[in-house]
Amino acid sequence: MPKINGNEIKPGNVIEHEGTVWRAIKTMAVKPGKGGAFNQVELRNLFNGSKSNTRFRANESVERVRLEQKEFQFLFADENAFTFMDTETYEQIMIERDFIGDQGAFLQDSMMVQIEFYGERPIGVALPDQVTLEILDTEPVVKGQTAANSFKPAMCTGDIRVLVPPFVGVGERIVVQTADSTYLRRAD
Numbered sequence: 240m241p242k243i244n245g246n247e248i249k250p251g252n253v254i255e256h257e258g259t260v261w262r263a264i265k266t267m268a269v270k271p272g273k274g275g276a277f278n279q280v281e282l283r284n285l286f287n288g289s290k291s292n293t294r295f296r297a298n299e300s301v302e303r304v305r306l307e308q309k310e311f312q313f314l315f316a317d318e319n320a321f322t323f324m325d326t327e328t329y330e331q332i333m334i335e336r337d338f339i340g341d342q343g344a345f346l347q348d349s350m351m352v353q354i355e356f357y358g359e360r361p362i363g364v365a366l367p368d369q370v371t372l373e374i375l376d377t378e379p380v381v382k383g384q385t386a387a388n389s390f391k392p393a394m395c396t397g398d399i400r401v402l403v404p405p406f407v408g409v410g411e412r413i414v415v416q417t418a419d420s421t422y423l424r425r426a427d
Contacts (some may be wrong), residue, residue, distance in 0.1 A: 241279050243303045245295025253285070255292070256304040260285045260357055269294075280406045285362040306355045306362070313350045321346060325356065334361055344397040345370050345417045350389050364418045371426045377403065390422075 248254065252263045261282040270276040277294045284291070295301065310322035311332070320333040321343060332354075336343055338361075345366055346352075355363035379391035391403035401415055403422045412426035 240302050242300040244297055245299040245301065246276070246297040248280050248301070249417060251302040253306055254282075255304050256282070260362065261291070262305055262363075262409055264290075283368060285357065286360075291422055304357065306357055308353050308365075311352055313346045313348070313352060315348075316343070316346065323352065326351075329403050334362065334364065334419050339364055342417065344399050345415075347397075368417060369414050369423060370417055371412050372399060372401070372415050374403070374409055377407065377409055379408075 241253075243252075246268065248263050248266055250263050250266055251397070252279075254261055254263065259376055261284055263280050267279045267283040268276065269279050275296060278297050280293050280295055281291070282291045282293055284342055286369055309325060312325050312326050314322045315330065315338075316322070318336075320335050321339060322331055322333050324331045339346075342364070347370065350367070350370075352367070353365040354361050355365070372395035374393045380392045390403055393403045393407065395399050395401055395413070395415070400419060401413070401420055401422050403413060406411060407422075407425065414423045415421065416423055416427050
């Protein structure tokens with residue numbers, strides 16, 4: 240694994256630090272009036288999800304970890320886990336619901352996802368940037384309400400709440416951004 244200096248750590252980098260694997264979430268270069276400069280890095284542990292704020296000086300070096308990414312197909316979910324299949328080897332893996340968290344609501348039958356592995360252990364699941372959902376329930380259109388800067392709550396498939404423009408109704412299909420559950424447009 241290549242070594243990088245502490246001041247070269249950027250958001251998204253995966254490093255080995257204190258005997259475990261971390262992903263850099265935020266970084267901030269700090270140059271105090273007294274003493275040497277350092278890089279303040281917010282880290283998330285990829286095995287247990289804990290967070291840490293750590294200072295790295297420019298002369299410190301850390302191991303940068305290269306993760307293997309493989310494409311998997313989502314098969315099904317049960318009350319405890321999600322099951323995915325490697326489309327090349329047909330090998331199936333189960334990932335606990337807690338590991339994926341709220342993003343699991345966006346998983347749809349046969350959806351292709353990228354799973355990151357550290358050795359043989361899965362440590363991350365990347366969903367597509369956008370998904371198409373159907374609106375199951377929302378408020379009716381109020382006559383005279385304009386579309387400019389007004390949104391109403393809607394419940395979509397997968398029990399996902401999305402704020403939608405007033406002209407969108409029940410039964411319509413919309414495109415939603417998976418990162419923050421925001422409405423993008425009506426589906427084609």
